[in-house]
Amino acid sequence: xxxxxxxxxxxxxxxxxxxxxxxxxxxxxxxxxxxxxxxxxxxxxxxxxxxxxxxxxxxxxxxxxxxxxxxxxxxxxxxxxxxxxxxxxxxxxxxxxxxxxxxxxxxxxxxxxxxxxxxxxxxxxxxxxxxxxxxxxxxxxxxxxxxxxxxxxxxxxxxxxxxxxxxxxxxxxxxxxxxxxxxxxxxxxxxxxxxxxxxxxxxxxxxxxxxxxxxxxxxxxxxxxxxxxxxxxxxxxxxxxxxxxxxxxxxxxxxxxxxxxxxxxxxxxxxxxxxxxxxxxxxxxxxxxxxxxxxx
Amino acid sequence: xxxxxxxxxxxxxxxxxxxxxxxxxxxxxxxxxxxxxxxxxxxxxxxxxxxxxxxxxxxxxxxxxxxxxxxxxxxxxxxxxxxxxxxxxxxxxxxxxxxxxxxxxxxxxxxxxxxxxxxxxxxxxxxxxxxxxxxxxxxxxxxxxxxxxxxxxxxxxxxxxxxxxxxxxxxxxxxxxxxxxxxxxxxxxxxxxxxxxxxxxxxxxxxxxxxxxxxxxxxxxxxxxxxxxxxxxxxxxxxxxxxxxxxxxxxxxxxxxxxxxxxxxxxxxxxxxxxxxxxxxxxxxxxxxxxxxxxx
DNA sequence: AGCATGCTTCGCATTCATGCGAATCGTAAT
DNA sequence: ATTACGATTCGCATGAATGCGAAGCATGCT
Numbered sequence: 001x002x003x004x005x006x007x008x009x010x011x012x013x014x015x016x017x018x019x020x021x022x023x024x025x026x027x028x029x030x031x032x033x034x035x036x037x038x039x040x041x042x043x044x045x046x047x048x049x050x051x052x053x054x055x056x057x058x059x060x061x062x063x064x065x066x067x068x069x070x071x072x073x074x075x076x077x078x079x080x081x082x083x084x085x086x087x088x089x090x091x092x093x094x095x096x097x098x099x100x101x102x103x104x105x106x107x108x109x110x111x112x113x114x115x116x117x118x119x120x121x122x123x124x125x126x127x128x129x130x131x132x133x134x135x136x137x138x139x140x141x142x143x144x145x146x147x148x149x150x151x152x153x154x155x156x157x158x159x160x161x162x163x164x165x166x167x168x169x170x171x172x173x174x175x176x177x178x179x180x181x182x183x184x185x186x187x188x189x190x191x192x193x194x195x196x197x198x199x200x201x202x203x204x205x206x207x208x209x210x211x212x213x214x215x216x217x218x219x220x221x222x223x224x225x226x227x228x229x230x231x232x233x234x235x236x237x238x239x240x241x242x243x244x245x246x247x248x249x250x251x252x253x254x255x256x257x258x259x260x261x262x263x264x265x266x267x268x269x270x271x272x273x274x275x276x277x278x279x280x281x282x283x284x285x286x287x288x289x290x291x292x293x294x295x296x
Numbered sequence: 297x298x299x300x301x302x303x304x305x306x307x308x309x310x311x312x313x314x315x316x317x318x319x320x321x322x323x324x325x326x327x328x329x330x331x332x333x334x335x336x337x338x339x340x341x342x343x344x345x346x347x348x349x350x351x352x353x354x355x356x357x358x359x360x361x362x363x364x365x366x367x368x369x370x371x372x373x374x375x376x377x378x379x380x381x382x383x384x385x386x387x388x389x390x391x392x393x394x395x396x397x398x399x400x401x402x403x404x405x406x407x408x409x410x411x412x413x414x415x416x417x418x419x420x421x422x423x424x425x426x427x428x429x430x431x432x433x434x435x436x437x438x439x440x441x442x443x444x445x446x447x448x449x450x451x452x453x454x455x456x457x458x459x460x461x462x463x464x465x466x467x468x469x470x471x472x473x474x475x476x477x478x479x480x481x482x483x484x485x486x487x488x489x490x491x492x493x494x495x496x497x498x499x500x501x502x503x504x505x506x507x508x509x510x511x512x513x514x515x516x517x518x519x520x521x522x523x524x525x526x527x528x529x530x531x532x533x534x535x536x537x538x539x540x541x542x543x544x545x546x547x548x549x550x551x552x553x554x555x556x557x558x559x560x561x562x563x564x565x566x567x568x569x570x571x572x573x574x575x576x577x578x579x580x581x582x583x584x585x586x587x588x589x590x591x592x
Numbered sequence: 593a594g595c596a597t598g599c600t601t602c603g604c605a606t607t608c609a610t611g612c613g614a615a616t617c618g619t620a621a622t
Numbered sequence: 623a624t625t626a627c628g629a630t631t632c633g634c635a636t637g638a639a640t641g642c643g644a645a646g647c648a649t650g651c652t
Contacts, residue, residue, distance in 0.1 A: 002376050004300030029641050045385045061382060068375040072368050079364040080298050089341045325611050
C-alpha cells in the first residue's frame with residue numbers, strides 16, 4: 001500500500017506544512033505534489049492533511065505515518081552518510097555551508113579548491129541558520145560559534161571578538177554609556193535574533209536607540225557605513241572593504257571561535273578530507289594574517 | 297545519494313540473488329532492474345553486486361546497504377499493517393493464502409464472500425509454503441498446522457487426521473506392515489518434504505517402496521487414484537471427488553488442526569474482520585459436516 | 593468594496609523511464 | 623563439439639508521470 005517514496009511525500013508535507021516548499025524539498029512541481037497526495041489519499045481511503053488557516057495539518061492517520069517516516073528518514077540519512085563516507089572519488093557535489101559574514105573569507109579559498117578539483121561540484125550554501133547536517137543538507141560547515149554541536153567534529157580555525165563599529169564621520173572610542181546614549185543603532189532580527197550578540201544588544205541597547213534591524217550580519221556592516229552603530233564580529237568590522245572604525249574595545253563575554261566542521265560519518269570521505277585539509281590550512285592562515293585577530 | 301526506492305532495488309536483488317526474480321518482486325521488467333542498478337552503482341561510484349556462479353553476490357558496500365534496507369523494510373511493513381489496520385473500507389485487494397489441499401474447501405466459501413462484497417478484490421494465493429505475513433504478502437492464512445506461529449492470531453477451525461488411502465481396485469483395511477510391504481507408494485518432495493507427514497513416511501515407508509514423489513498433496517491424492525498408496529489428510533482423502541478408500545485407521549501422532557490466521561495489526565481492518573467472521577463460520581460448519589471429521 | 597497575494601486545479605505538451613523483443617553472450621549439460 | 627538455456631545488453635516505441643502555464647479559488651489587506 002505505502003511505498004518508499006510515499007513516505008518521503010508525507011514527510012515533506014508534514015515538515016514544511018505547505019505544498020510549495022514541500023515540492024521544493026522533493027524537487028518536484030507543486031502540481032505533482034498535489035496529484036501524488038491525492039492519489040495516496042485515495043489509495044489509503046482517508047485524508048492525510050487538512051488545510052487549517054493556510055497550513056497542511058496532518059490527520060491522525062498522517063501523524064502515524066509521519067512518526068515512522070521520520071524514524072526511517074533518519075536511518076536513511078545515516079546510511080547515506082555511511083555510504084558517502086566510503087566514497088574515495090573526488091567527483092560530484094560537495095556542499096559547504098557558511099554564514100554571510102564569512103563569505104568573503106571563504107569564497108576565494110573555495111574557488112582555489114574548486115580549481116584544484118574541477119570534477120568536484122563545489123556548492124557554497126550561505127545561510128544564517130546552520131544547515132541540518134544530520135539530514136545531509138551539507139557536508140561541511142564553516143561557522144562562528146562558541147560551542148559546536150557535539151554531533152559534529154572538526155577543528156577551530158581561530159578566535160574572534162565582537163566590537164562596536166561605526167562608519168562615515170564617526171571615529172575614535174568612547175564609553176559604552178556614551179555610545180548607547182547616541183541614537184542610531186542597528187539591531188538584529190530574523191534568524192540571527194537568537195545569537196549571543198543579539199542578546200547582548202537586547203540587554204545593553206534599548207529598543208528606542210535602534211534605527212533599523214537587519215536579518216544578516218553583513219547588512220549590519222553595510223548599514224553602519226552610513227554612520228550608525230553596529231555590533232560586529234571583528235573579522236567583519238575590520239575588513240577595509242567597509243571603511244568602519246572600532247568605537248569600543250572587544251566585548252569579552254562575546255568572544256567566540258570559527259569552526260570547520262563535518263559529520264563524523266563523513267570523516268573519511270575523500271572529498272571531505274580534501275576540503276577540510278585544504279580549507280583548514282588556508283583559513284587558519286587567513287585568520288592569522290587578519291589584523292583584527294588577537295590570539296596569542 | 298541513495299533514495300528510498302534504491303533501497304527497495306538493492307534489497308530485492310539481495311533477497312532473490314537473481315535479477316529476474318528481483319524484477320518480479322519489484323513489479324518491473326528485468327531490463328529495468330539492470331538499468332537501475334547500473335545507474336545506482338555509477339552514482340555511488342562502486343559495484344554493488346558481483347556475479348558469482350549465477351548469483352548476484354553483494355559486495356561489502358551492498359551488504360551495508362542491505363542491512364539497513366532490511367531494517368527499514370521491516371518498519372515500512374509494520375507501518376503498512378498499522379495503516380491497513382485502520383482501513384474501514386470493504387474495497388481493494390484482500391489476499392488469502394491457503395494450501396492446495398484446502399483449496400476445494402475454501403474456494404466456494406471465498407466465492408460466496410466475494411459475491412457479498414463485489415468491490416473487494418479477493419485473491420486466493422495457493423502455495424505450500426506459508427506466505428510471509430510479516431512482509432505483508434497476505435492478509436489471511438488458512439493453514440493445516442499443529443502450532444501456528446505466535447506472531448499470528450486467529451482461531452482453530454477443526455481437527456483432522458492423516459490416513460493411508462488408495463484408489464482404483466484397492467479397498468478394505470490391512471495392517472501397516474502389509475501396506476508397507478506392498479510396493480507402490482507416493483512420496484512427498486519439494487516444499488512439503490519437511491512436513492510431519494513426510495517425516496512419518498521417511499520413518500515407516502522405505503524409499504524402495506515409492507513409485508513417485510509429488511510436491512503437492514493434491515498430486516498425491518490424484519496419484520492414489522491409480523492404485524498407489526498415499527498418506528493423505530482425511531478431509532482430502534475422504535473427498536468423494538477422488539474416489540479413494542481408507543486403507544488404515546488415522547495415524548494418531550499426525551493429528552493436526554486447521555487454522556484461520558491473520559496478523560495482529562490487521563485484526564481491526566474491516567476487510568479482515570469481515571472475511572474472518574464469514575469464512576470462520578462457513579469453514580467451521582463445512583468441517584463439522586465433513587464425515588471424515590472425528591472430534592467429539 | 594477592491595485589490596493583491598498565494599493556494600489549488602486543470603488541460604496540454606513533453607520527456608524520461610519503462611516495457612518489449614531481438615541479438616548477444618556466457619555457462620552448463622549432453 | 624554441440625546444443626540449449628538463461629543472463630545480459632541494446633534499440634526502439636510506448637506511456638505514465640511530470641512540468642508548465644493559465645484559470646479558478648480562497649484569504650487577507652488597504
